[in-house]
Amino acid sequence: MEFSLLWAALTAVAAAWLGLRIWDEHLPDRPMDHLIAAVVIGLVAGRLVAMIGDGVNPLTHPADIVIVRGGVETVAASVAFIAALVWGARKTPGAVDAMAPAVLLGVAGWHAGCVWRDTCLGTPSDLPWAWAQTGSLVTRHPVELYAAVGLVVGAIVVSRVGWRLWARAGVALGVAAGIRLITEPLRPSLSGGPVLWYTAGILIGAVAAAAGPRFAGSSANHST
Amino acid sequence: MLRRLAVVALVVTACSAPTADITGGTDLPTITVEEFTSHLNALDRPAVVNVWASWCLPCRSEAPLLAEASKTYGGRIEFIGVDVQDSQPDARQFLAEFGLDFDHFFDRDRAIPNHYGGIGTPITIFFGPQGELFALHNGVLDERTLALNIDEILQLGA
Numbered sequence: 487m488e489f490s491l492l493w494a495a496l497t498a499v500a501a502a503w504l505g506l507r508i509w510d511e512h513l514p515d516r517p518m519d520h521l522i523a524a525v526v527i528g529l530v531a532g533r534l535v536a537m538i539g540d541g542v543n544p545l546t547h548p549a550d551i552v553i554v555r556g557g558v559e560t561v562a563a564s565v566a567f568i569a570a571l572v573w574g575a576r577k578t579p580g581a582v583d584a585m586a587p588a589v590l591l592g593v594a595g596w597h598a599g600c601v602w603r604d605t606c607l608g609t610p611s612d613l614p615w616a617w618a619q620t621g622s623l624v625t626r627h628p629v630e631l632y633a634a635v636g637l638v639v640g641a642i643v644v645s646r647v648g649w650r651l652w653a654r655a656g657v658a659l660g661v662a663a664g665i666r667l668i669t670e671p672l673r674p675s676l677s678g679g680p681v682l683w684y685t686a687g688i689l690i691g692a693v694a695a696a697a698g699p700r701f702a703g704s705s706a707n708h709s710t
Numbered sequence: 711m712l713r714r715l716a717v718v719a720l721v722v723t724a725c726s727a728p729t730a731d732i733t734g735g736t737d738l739p740t741i742t743v744e745e746f747t748s749h750l751n752a753l754d755r756p757a758v759v760n761v762w763a764s765w766c767l768p769c770r771s772e773a774p775l776l777a778e779a780s781k782t783y784g785g786r787i788e789f790i791g792v793d794v795q796d797s798q799p800d801a802r803q804f805l806a807e808f809g810l811d812f813d814h815f816f817d818r819d820r821a822i823p824n825h826y827g828g829i830g831t832p833i834t835i836f837f838g839p840q841g842e843l844f845a846l847h848n849g850v851l852d853e854r855t856l857a858l859n860i861d862e863i864l865q866l867g868a
Contacts, residue, residue, distance in 0.1 A: 539774075540771065540773075540774040541807070547770065550767050550771060553767060553771050553850060556768055556771025556772060557771060557852065557853070605854055610865075619845075619862070621844060621845060622844075622862050624862060624865050674854055674857035674858040675857050676782060676853055676856065676857050
């Protein structure tokens, strides 16, 4: 059992729960259930895509699906999470917008959970707050904490976006993708990270925020 | 519903890599702890040692990552596999399936991971250029952990 991963996940859940307590306007019924269901669907989808990409057949090795630490395809997981969240809250217009700041706070919690997993560090740095991993003299950027701080700020910014259908959700997607894109060069990586997908996330978020109300019509707009 | 499931199953099966057909090949060389440490000390460059077994499910998950890392860093870092508690035919099939084309040794009794204090399988051990132990990671690897520790042992050798 990977307890450090579990602690990181619990940190994310606690942060999302806190977000739902802080920004509780227009929420659907049982918003935490919506979020957790969407996260589970996202994880399974991301894991399946990662397994297939690695040449591991999920049908012949079904037990591999639960080995989350073996790799989760971030893009597939994110797309499945968003789709599940939108689908789950489809009967409550604006529910995804209402949950958007809490989702960002949850993602911030996941990044901050690096302290449990000992995975905060990135590329070498001489900055005063950089630190070294055990047994090393090389100090490094705590890149995941940078991302966590950015996402908390992003959640606050998103919570201030005016009430229009898809406006907060779109800005939240753009903020999440943008923070991953900005911090990606500081992460140790073999492949360089999915920077094109992060860029696509920013664009899709911007389009959703700008064009959503037009497709939804004025009757779906909210007022506070 | 059944038809949909059948279509999904067909797609997933089609998208997965075929199982390698291994009918021949040579056995992995067996190695003692003493021979292994001597081998490491003689390398004069950093090393990543992955302890695996063909029956180990997490090993399947991390194998593609190690294959990619060995292709990228193989010129500067020695990648070594240690197959534990396994059979030679299963080991050959595993290696062929994942294309892990670096050196592998056979350690039926797990003497090498036990020597370094590793627990379970898989284990990945990172060594500096003089064969000094830098880090030992119990359990399945993720890309970040692998990339970070590779960067660390490369800096030890710089």
